[in-house]
Amino acid sequence: MAYLGMRFKETWAYRIEILMWVLKPMLQLILLATVWRAVYNGHSSMDGVPLVVMTTYVSLSAMHTLLMQDNMPDWVEERVRDGLIGADMLRPMSLLEQVVWGSVSQVIMKLVLLVFVIPVAAIFSGLTPPAAIGPYLVAALLGWMINTCLMMLMSAVVFWTLEMGGMTFLYYTISGFLSGALVPLWFMPGWLAGIIGALPFQATVYTPVAIYVGQIGGGAAWQAIGVQGIWLVLLAALVALVWRSAERRVVVQGG
């Protein structure tokens, strides 16, 4: 708990930056909402999908994407570069746990910031109540956990290459598209949706948001959650494996 408090304080120190950060998703959702409205061109529904659903999708996916963004890879890279990672590893809490708690502190802060985003979303985009709140919350939590695992895998790379540089940016770009944040899977051509559906990224943002707006309903929702669960287990195992050998690497290299 104390560690969480400490990481939280670290994040609080950058509150002005973070506030500025929030502007971007706000702009993004205003833009996307406008695009979709223009695309619908007066029709209240296309392909069986009402416009309100689309605008709500845009709002929710912007908010979820905000929650998914995390400085974990940069934090790890910085600690490795400055040589402090050795000290981190000596703490009573394992490095893995530290990194997770760091992400927790960030997501809490972002949840608070969402308070500012919600009114903007409601006014400029759309925000209907959730179609199924229970499955949504479960899917959202699972989505965040999967995202954290992916972040951890990304961060682990730095133990081998020592320099992240463009890789995190590349990751955000690709995952941004693949997570369904920009375009929902149901509007994509079949083959593309198939590929994206097979990857874990869409489980982070698309699944919970689609459940929220009701595009994935009832039994299908729980199926999707099941898929999330499988991904989580797979990724968590991968993370454990990768981190163990990453930490071993640090010890070998002397920090």
Add this chain to the structure above:
Amino acid sequence: MPLIETRDLVKEFRRLRPKQGRFAAVRKLFSRDYEVTRAVDGVDFGIAAGELVGYLGPNGAGKSTTIKMLTGILTPTSGEVVVSGVVPWRHRQRNARNIGVVFGQRTQLWWDLPLIDSFRLIGKLYQVPDATYRVNLKRFVDLLDMSPFVDTPVRQLSLGQRMRGDLAAAMLYEPPILYLDEPTVGLDVIAKERIREFIADLNAESGTTVILTTHDMDDVERLCKRLLLIDHGKVLYDGAVDPLKEKYSPHRELMVRLASPAEVAVAGAKVVRTEDSRVWLSFDPKKVRAAALIAEVSAAYDVTDLSVTEPDLEDVIRTMYAERRVP
């Protein structure tokens, strides 16, 4: 016509008053509540060509701010400054050709490149003719003994080596004026002496006008004939070193070593310190001549060794500032 001239130079800094409490940062964004600091408060002086001037003052006195206005880094709030016929902040690039600047803490050399590459770049940026460049390069490499490391990347150089590199780089294009900001800070005794010698030679032989800011009193004693003391943005003293010493610390000290510890009492002198068999006597050379005092003490006591010391410039300056602070 002085080479460097300032008239009623003022520099104010406006800073938002720090806010406390909740949402301090946000309130600060919208605040119009400024506090104004007068870092330099009406400074007047003229420096002639060929002088070697020490510019001293405690931290925050306005020293660096003045130098930054002379070099064109800062724009004055009011007042005039003219360096070699150029107003520095108005014609920075023209002013830059006339000056060499060495910042003690920050290097002007290219960090990732070998030292020689930095020299070459400087030569090109200042449009130094090839022949002149080669002559000066050789001269400085020899004078400052840089050949062992002239091909080493700057980031691998020691502080002393870097400082020598910076000095050479500043002089490669033969500027008539050289500003040195704490050039000996962090250096060992030998390195310091080498730098001081270089500066003294530069001033004596090439006639380079040197303005030196430093906290090191040995630098001042060794190099400066004239001192400009600044405190709280104003010039406290502008003149030669000796009169300063005389005015603020007219006493000299006679140290005598006795054969065996004893109480010493002599007319015209005051015992300021005793340590084992050594006694320090303070006296006013205007009232009592050193020679007379020595004779008197030697006659009355068994003296095995003695020395006479000048007032310490550091003490002098400390006294000066202390006195000044009394309103």
Add this chain to the structure above:
Amino acid sequence: MWWQLRAAGYLFSGAIRGMAQYRADVVFTVLAGMFYQVTTFLAVWVILARFQAVAGWGIKEIALLYGMRVFSHGLWVLPLNQMHQLSRYVQEGTFDRFLVRPVNPLVQLMFTRVRFNALGDLLGGVTLMIAGLCMVHIDWTVWKVIYLVLGVIAGAMVEAGIQLALSSLSFRFVKAARARYTVDDLFNMFGNYPARMFGSVGMWTLTLIPVTFVAYLPATVLLDRVGAEGIPSIIAYLSPIVGPMVFISGYAIWMSRLRDYSSTGN
């Protein structure tokens, strides 16, 4: 003027020589930049594959608009890539040095270090613009070709000028310069789409900012859609003039803000 160019050359070669160790990182970042531009367009493509048009602009027209804007963006981001270092230089005091050298401080800022990361943006932009030019149907004339070239360059100047002006905030307010990024986001996001989509108020706001001058207005001219978009034709035709105007103002502001420079340390 020529002197500044030569000085830039000297600084540039010095910077390149000092760069050897950073090579690996560059490849990734360039790739990432390219990817970024291409994938965000892909999202638009997917939408338009399904829904033929946005505010009367089909996929081909949007491809041209998008490509022009991203190319303009890449054109200034690459040379001015060191701009974000300004606040660091100011804080570390390195900027002092630029003011005591006989070279324009902006030139020194641009060329003392070079990073080719932004090449990704430029390459992405080139790709998109070429794709757009291939896809769209335009009645090409010599004037239109010239107009295209001018429009793209002017677009770069608009963005660069604004970024320059904003970066000069670094001289006085270290943190306020972050506003640059938000404004950059604004241009990056809203500049790629036909402004008419945002309604009359939205379009005029974007014109005043002036996002629409970057690619949208020149594109309307090339596509012979000038009157239809709701902005007076004269403004659209003369849009390339705005570029140099904004850039010169931005530059003037930057140079004049040097007076605010308060330098740190001591």
